[in-house]
Amino acid sequence: MLVPEDILVPEDRPVADGRPLTVADALRLPVLAAGEPRVVAGQARLGRPVRWVHITELTDPASFLKGGELVLTTGMPLPEEPARIRRYVGELADVGAAALVIELVRRYHRPPEALVRACRARGLPLVTLSRDVNFLEVTQVVHTLLLGHRTEALRRSRRIHEAFTALTLRGAGPEDVVRAAAELSGRTVVLEDPAHRALICVPSGGTVEEALTGWERDSRATPPGDRTAVRGPGNWLVAPVEFRGERWGRVVLLPAPGAAAFTAEHVTVLERTAMTLAVTRLAHPVPWERDAHRGVLRDITGRRHRSPGEIRVRAAALGLPVEGCRFVAVQVDPGGGAAARETAGPTAVAREDAGRAAEARLVEELATAGAPALVGEPAPGRVGVLLALRPGQPPWRATVERLARAALRFDPYTVVALGSPVDDLAEAARSFREAARAAEAVPPGSGPPAADPDRSFHELADIGLRRLLYAMREDTRVRDYAERTLGRLADHDLRHRTELLPALRHYLDAGGNKTVAARRGGLSRQTLYQRLHAVERLLGCDLDSGEQRTGLHVALMAYDVLRPG
Incomplete structure (x- = not known):
């Protein structure tokens, strides 16, 4: 003997929650729950949506259906022969009926086994009611709910269209x-x-x-x-x-x-x-890929990712290799980079255009080189490149040099700086910070690093004292130190048309060797001595003191950085 698959326990919960009304929802309604519904076939398909309710006592109800109906019957018209029962169920399943609900009050007190087998074979939910139910009331309740759902669906659809229309307009x-x-x-x-x-x-x-x-x-x-x-x-x-x-x-x-x-x-x-x-x-x-790269790079540099795993899958989903790779950051500042941003030269729009143009040029160069990378603007007018360094690939410094030369061909005032490699993508922010520190220490148009004239990019190791002071030129303490130390000397030269400051520069650059300093300045030794004595008198210093000479040399470098040209 066949046994029921499950018993549907009525639940007191709303169904108008934005979902289509399902068979399970309908059976939970009090008007049907009063009949003690019992699912004997098709339990797994109770999530089918109900489009309508159809009461029938016909032997061929499928000809009146369009699909999605909850079919209600007292069982009176069901045929006796198993073959005809299978055909009855087959027609309902073929037309897409949502479920068959049979009342076990008049003709049957338990469902025919042939009917249960046929419904299970076709995956048609079969529900029995052991108590009398008013089918007309069921129809009224369900249809009211369906109409309410459709009204709500139309209202929600209108909100969806309005939301996207507003996005388009703005x-x-x-x-x-x-x-x-x-x-x-x-x-x-x-x-x-x-x-x-x-x-x-x-x-x-x-x-x-x-x-x-x-x-x-x-x-x-x-x-x-x-x-x-x-x-x-x-x-x-x-x-x-x-x-x-x-x-x-x-x-x-x-x-x-x-x-x-x-x-x-x-x-x-x-x-x-x-x-x-x-x-x-x-x-x-603008290609969406560029926006995507830009967003990931900004989240990397700003450490805005929730976890190392998140930034790894985002980068991998953009095509960047992340397994077994190291990573290195390159910063490209077109048109002088930070220095240009401090002047009234290029406007914000011009800097942004320059950044976008440099970005496009670098993307093309990387594609030609076959180097996997993310390229974008972590800040307006500044292009960031994150290279994935795979084992066995060509030397990555050659790739950076190629990028730098391409950027300089496009704009000779471009500054290209490099960070150090990192083993974890989540630590790439450190490499970008190093590249930024190196870039901000390079005056635009200053040429290659002194340590390696054949190299077009700059690194932290290239930052000597003069470049360090250049990077710190906006620090008021540096400005105050230079002015406090050399201001009186500069004022004296300006008022009296003397050349004490150049004489001091030659002396300090010569490491305190007065003979070399005189020759470099085109002066006699006596003239140099006189000027150096005047410097000591005005500044109240002792040029024979190594510490004081060092302090003056640092101040002079800062003075030159703050007053270029």
Whole structure:
């Protein structure tokens, strides 16, 4: 004898929660729960949506159905023969009926075994009612709920369309669009490019690390399509982002563990997301890949990632090798970099344009060199490059030199600086800090490092005292020291048209050798002696003191840095 698969226990909970009304929801309604519903077949399919309720006492009810109906019957018209019962169930299953509910009050007191077997074979939920139920009341309650659901669905659909229309009108970027999709759908949303690189990921109910781990592998296993559909082994809801045959990528809604299947509302959100992204791309043709690289680099330099694992999967999802690699940062400051930003020369817009142009040039150079890297602007007008150093690849310093020469060909005032390699991507911020410190110590147009004239980039090891003072030129303590130490001498030269400051410079540069200093300054020794005595008198110092000479030399270097030319 067949036994029931399960007993449905009624629960007092609302069903108008934005989901479609399912068979399980309908059986929990008091009007049906009063009949003590018992599921005897198709327990796994109680999540089917109910589109309508149909009461029938016909032997061929399928001809009046369109799919999704909850079919109610007293069992009176059921045939006796197992073959006809199988045909009855088969027709209901073929038309897509949501479930068959039979009342065990009049003709039957337990369901026929042939009916149970047929429903189990076709996967059609079969529910029995052991108490009398008013089918008309069931119809009225369920239809009222369905109409309410449809009204709510229309209202929510209108909100979705209004939200994306507002994003389009205000020129929102792709990250804003994807974030809105995640908020409206309650699911994690990912925008990827045609090369299966995850450009933007906004998690919902999970983490970026969970969503993007193994992204390229899973994405390649998910076939492309021309319309929004659930695809691939991961059951992703996928929509293409394209315009007139040009495909820029696709946007993905990821299923949430334990959550219901995707609904029509999810499809609406995803399709509007894809449409808005296409409009965004047309209005702002900057490749999304550049924005994605820029975002990851800014999070690396600002240490804004939640965990080392998160930044690793984000970088890997953009195509950067992360396994068995070391990483090194390069900073490229076009047009003089920090020095240009301090002057009234290039405007902010011009600096940003220069940065974007340098970024494009570096991307092309890296592609030609076959060097894997992230390239972007961690700050306006400043380009950052994060190189992945793989074992066995050509010497990475040669790649940096190639980048530096390309940048200098584009703009001879560009400053290219290098950080030291790190073993962990999460520590790349340190390499970027070192590159920034080296860059800020290099005056624009100053040429190659003194230690290696054949090299076009700069490192921390190249920073001597003069460059250190240049890097600290905005520090008021340096300014005060230079002015306090040499200000009276400079004022005297200006008022009396003397040349005491140049004489002191020649003396200090000669290491205190007065003969060499006189020759370098084109002076007689007597004249040099007189000027040096005047310096001692004005400054109240002793030039025979090594410590005081060192202090004066540092002040003179700072003075030169603060008053270039």
